[in-house]
Amino acid sequence: MALAFEKLHWHSKLEVAEYLVPASLTEALDMLASHGGKARVIAGGTDVIPELRSRKLDVSVLVDVSRLPDMDGIEADGDDIVIGGGVTHAAAAASPLIQDKASALATGCGWVGSPQIRNVATLAGNLVSGQPAADASVPLLALDAEVTIASAKGERVVPLSEFFLGLGQTALDPGREILTSIRFQALADNQGSAYLRLAKRKALNLPILVCAVKATADGGNIASAAIALGPVAPVPFRERAAEEFVAGKPATMETLTQAGETATATCNPRDSLLRGSCDYRTEMVKVFVRRGLTAALAQAGCTVK
C-alpha cells in the first residue's frame, strides 16, 4: 500500500522542512556544516521534539544521529569507561560495568523521565540539553567525565567542568557539532560513588534536588571527594568548597556535617511552588552532601564514625 500523508504536518506542527538520516559520522557533520547552523542534531528526540513544538528551537533541518555506527558502546578502556554518543539511559542503567564501576551514574540514568523516555533518550543528549536537573549530567560531573565533540573541522575534548555555560547553554554548538563519546575513570577499589535524588513522585518528575558524590578513601580518612549538585543554580556544578574541606580529613560524622554546612555557598535555588522554597532546598543540600559522602565512602569500604 502506498499512501501520501502530506496533510499530516498539520498535526505534528514541528515545521521542519527536512529530516536527514546520515549513514556515517562524516556525512552527519557535512550535513550540519552545509546548513550553516540551521540544522539541528536529533538523537532520541525527547527534548528536541517538545522544543520544536513550543518553538524554542528555530531550525529547518533535523539530522538524525541515532543510526550512526559505533556510537552505542559502553566499554572499559584501561582504567577508563567510554560511553558512545548514542547510548541510551536504559542501556547505561542496565550496564553491569556502569553499575559496578560508576554506580552513581547507573542510579541517575535510572531516574530520567520514564522507562519510555529512557529507552530512546541518550546520555549525550542529556548533557547537550544543558539542564541543571539532568539526572545523567550530575553524576558524570562528579565522575570528572570529559566529552569528545566532533565537527566538520575536527575533534576536541572538553572536560565537563568547562562544558555547562548557562541554562540550556553548553560548550557544544548543536547546529554544527556532535557529542561522540563520554570518558571517565572507573571507580577503583578504594573509591565509591552515590546518587541521591529528592522528588515528589517516583517517576516522570523533575527533581527538587540531586547530589552525586565520588569519594576516595585512605583507611579511615577521606583522601578526596567530588561533589556535584543540581538543580540549585542555572547549571549543574561542583561544590568545590566542600570538596576542599573534606580532603585529607578523618571520615567522621563531624567532618561530613561541616562539609554540608560549607556546601551551600554556590547554591541559589529559586523559590518554586512545585519544587520547594529556596530555604528548604538549601537546608536539604546540607543533608544530601552529608548523606552522599556517607554512602560513597561506605561503597569505598570506609565506614563513617
Next chain:
Amino acid sequence: MSTVELSFKLNGREVSLSVAPDTLLVDLLREGLGLTGTKAGCREGECGACTVLLDGTPMNSCLLPAVKAQGREVTTIEGLEKTDGSLEPLQEAFMGEGAAQCGFCTPAMILTATALLKNNPDPDEGEIRHALSGVICRCTGYRKIVQAVQTAAKARS
C-alpha cells in the same frame, strides 16, 4: 512540502508510504492509518498514553518522528488481536480484573505490560509498578492494573 518514503512493519504487516518529514509517529498511526487505539495525551512524553512498541520496546510515539520507524517493527494495541478475533491473556486479564475505567491509558498499559512479561515472565509487584511507571492513569489508582498483570503472568505460566 517534500515527503519522505517510509517502509516498516506495522502489527505484522509491511507498510510503505510517504510522510511529511516532521510527521510524528502518533499522528501517522491515528490520522494517517486510522489506528486510534494509540492515544495522544500530553504530547510531551509525560503521560505515556501514546506508548507503542518499537522492535518490542515501549516508546512514546508522540516524541518519535515517524521516520524513526524506517525498517523497524511497530506494534500498537490493534496488533495484539489475533486473526480469529481472540485476545491476548493480558487483555483478557484487564477485562476480568476490571483494570480499566475511562480506558484512555489502557492500550499503553497493556503494551507496556506486554514488553515486561516478554522479558520477565514472573515479575513481582515492584517490578510491575516500575515497568508501568511511564504511563499515568488518573482513574484506577493502579491497583487493578497491577493485579491484571499478575493474573496474566499466572495465566501464561
